[in-house]
Amino acid sequence: MDTLSLDPGLYIVATPIGNLGDMTRRAIDVLGAVSVIACEDTRVTGKLMAHLGIRKPLRRYDDHADAAARDALIQLMREEAVALVSDAGTPLISDPGYRLVRAAQAEGIAVTSLPGPSAxxxxxxxxxxxxxxxxxxxxxxxxxxxxxxxxxxxxxxxxxxxxxxxxxxxxxxxxxxxxxxxxxxxxxxxxxxxxxxxxxxxxxxxxxxxxxxxxxxxxxxxxxGPPSEAPAPDAAAVDAALREALARLPISQAAKDVARSTGLDRKVLYVRALALQSEAP
CATH class of the missing domain: 3.30.950.10 (Tetrapyrrole methylase, C-terminal domain)
Structure with a gap:
C-alpha cells in the first residue's frame, strides 16, 4: 500500500477514548505519514502507536510545555508534517494545544483537524x-x-x-x-x-x-439538562423565603439569594424585602 504523502504543517488527530476500534482509517494513515507526533504522555501514545504498528518520534507537549518547546515544533512544521494528539479523544478539548494552534496559524502554517472520538x-x-x-x-x-x-x-x-x-x-x-x-x-x-x-x-x-x-x-x-419550568411560588412562600434570608443576610444579598432559588426578579424581591423589613417589629 502506498504511504500517504503529507504537506508540511500541523495535523490535529483524535484518538480513541476507550475502544481502540474507534481509530479512523484517516487518522491511522496520517499518523503513519507524519515526521513527529506531539503528545501529552509519550507512554500513553507509545502504547497506541505499538497497537497500530506505527513507529514515529514522540515529543511531549502538555500543559507544562514552555514557549521553547512550542517554538521547536513550529520550526519543524515549516518543513515537516507534525501530528498533535492527546491521551484520549480530540485534542484541545480540555487538553493542551490551543496555544500551539494559534502560534502555527500566526506563522502562516497550515493546520488540519481530523474529526474523531470525543467524550x-x-x-x-x-x-x-x-x-x-x-x-x-x-x-x-x-x-x-x-x-x-x-x-x-x-x-x-x-x-x-x-x-x-x-x-x-x-x-x-x-x-x-x-x-x-x-x-x-x-x-x-x-x-x-x-x-x-x-x-x-x-x-x-x-x-x-x-x-x-x-x-x-x-x-x-x-x-x-435545561432548567425545567417550575410553577411560580405563591406570595406567602416568597415572603417566608425573604424573611428567612433577611434573618441572616443584608437586604440586597437576601433579595439576590431568593431570586436565585425562585427565578423571580431580584429588583422586585428587593422592593418586597424593604417592605417586610419595615413591617418587622
Whole structure:
C-alpha cells in the first residue's frame, strides 16, 4: 500500500477514548505519514502507536510545555508534517494545544483537524438530554467555593450543560448541583465506549446518593439538562423565603439569594424585602 504523502504543517488527530476500534482509517494513515507526533504522555501514545504498528518520534507537549518547546515544533512544521494528539479523544478539548494552534496559524502554517472520538459528543448523544443547545464547561474547579461560583454563573442558561469530572470528585460535584441546579435533570456518563459503559440519569440528589455509596473510577462526563419550568411560588412562600434570608443576610444579598432559588426578579424581591423589613417589629 502506498504511504500517504503529507504537506508540511500541523495535523490535529483524535484518538480513541476507550475502544481502540474507534481509530479512523484517516487518522491511522496520517499518523503513519507524519515526521513527529506531539503528545501529552509519550507512554500513553507509545502504547497506541505499538497497537497500530506505527513507529514515529514522540515529543511531549502538555500543559507544562514552555514557549521553547512550542517554538521547536513550529520550526519543524515549516518543513515537516507534525501530528498533535492527546491521551484520549480530540485534542484541545480540555487538553493542551490551543496555544500551539494559534502560534502555527500566526506563522502562516497550515493546520488540519481530523474529526474523531470525543467524550463530550459521545456523552451528549448518549444522555437522552436535549442536544439542540449545549454549553461545554470543561472541568469544574475542585474547591467548593470556586465550583459553586461557576455553577451559579451558569444556572440560568437555557441549554444542556456539559462538564468533565473525575471519579473522586463526582459525588461532591453532584451535591453542589443538587443545591444550585435543582431544576435540571442530570446525566452521568462513564466508561464511554468500554465494556462497562454506563449512563445514569436522574436528579442530582439521587445520583449523588448513588455515587456516594458506589464511588466510581476514571474520567466522567456530567450533563445537566435545561432548567425545567417550575410553577411560580405563591406570595406567602416568597415572603417566608425573604424573611428567612433577611434573618441572616443584608437586604440586597437576601433579595439576590431568593431570586436565585425562585427565578423571580431580584429588583422586585428587593422592593418586597424593604417592605417586610419595615413591617418587622
Amino acid at each position: 463530550l459528543i459521545t456523552a451528549l448523544t448518549l444522555s437522552g438530554l436535549p442536544t439542540d443547545r449545549f454549553l461545554f464547561g470543561g472541568f469544574l474547579p475542585g474547591k467548593d467555593k470556586a465550583r459553586g461560583d461557576v455553577l451559579r454563573e451558569l444556572a440560568a442558561i437555557p441549554a444542556t450543560l456539559v462538564f468533565y469530572d473525575t471519579g473522586p470528585r463526582l459525588a461532591e460535584t453532584l451535591d453542589a448541583m443538587a443545591e444550585l441546579l435543582p431544576r435540571r435533570e442530570i446525566a452521568v456518563a462513564r466508561e464511554l465506549t468500554k465494556l462497562f459503559e454506563e449512563c445514569r440519569r436522574g436528579s442530582a440528589a439521587e445520583l449523588a446518593a448513588h455515587y456516594h455509596e458506589h464511588p466510581p473510577r476514571g474520567e466522567i462526563v456530567v450533563l445537566a
